[in-house]
Amino acid sequence: MTLSLRMLKNREEAEEALQDAFIRAFNALPRFEWKSSFSTWFYRIVYNVCVTQLSKRGEDIHVTLDGEEGEGGFEVAEEGLAPDEKYESDEFESLVVREIERLPALYGSICTLFFMQDMSYDQIVEITGLPLGTVKVRLFRGRMLLRQAVGRHIGADKQTAA
Numbered sequence: 001m002t003l004s005l006r007m008l009k010n011r012e013e014a015e016e017a018l019q020d021a022f023i024r025a026f027n028a029l030p031r032f033e034w035k036s037s038f039s040t041w042f043y044r045i046v047y048n049v050c051v052t053q054l055s056k057r058g059e060d061i062h063v064t065l066d067g068e069e070g071e072g073g074f075e076v077a078e079e080g081l082a083p084d085e086k087y088e089s090d091e092f093e094s095l096v097v098r099e100i101e102r103l104p105a106l107y108g109s110i111c112t113l114f115f116m117q118d119m120s121y122d123q124i125v126e127i128t129g130l131p132l133g134t135v136k137v138r139l140f141r142g143r144m145l146l147r148q149a150v151g152r153h154i155g156a157d158k159q160t161a162a
Contacts, residue, residue, distance in 0.1 A: 003043065006112040007050040007105045017053050021046040036126055043117075043127045047109065054105060099149040107142030114139055 004014035004021075025045050032041060100111050113119045113127060124135050 002116060003046055003109060003112055004050055006101060006103075006108045007047075008053060009101070009105070013053060014050075017049045018046065021049045024049065040119075040123050040126050043113070043119075043123075044129075047127050050105075050109075059105065095150060095153055096146065099146055099153070102149065103142055103145055107138055107145060110135060110138045111142040111146065 001014060001018055004017045005011065008014045008017060021042070025042055028045075032038070097116070100108055100115065102108075103111060110124060110128070113124045114121075119127070121132060121135055124130075124139075125132050128135065130138075
């Protein structure tokens with residue numbers, strides 16, 4: 001659901017896409033060959049359903065590189081933090097998650113898989129069907145956009161505090 005929401009940015013469409021993915025997975029289950037983990041295979045189905053939905057909207061997240069786009073595993077280390085530090089850590093994590101949601105689908109889907117679902121490059125390549133270099137570039141560009149967005153937010157907070 002997280003991937004679907006990040007890509008489609010609409011809860012009803014994300015739920016519908018996820019339902020469609022479950023149906024497709026159920027129907028394709030006899031053809032599942034265990035060449036990858038079940039979760040990677042299912043993420044690939046969800047990703048493809050979302051890409052199809054985006055293309056129906058007229059959005060294409062498979063842009064060439066020459067033409068240029070609190071869940072899961074994203075956590076800030078919290079061991080031994082004082083209560084105020086834990087609060088700031090939780091607040092920062094929430095900010096990062098919100099900013100990932102605002103990224104264009106081209107980058108948001110890759111960042112979601114990498115940061116929030118703790119997937120490796122190889123798993124993301126398998127899910128998206130993109131070359132490794134493209135995944136790395138999109139993750140790099142997504143990180144840069146995320147860094148800028150978080151920096152703007154933190155800078156605005158410092159100005160309001162002053």
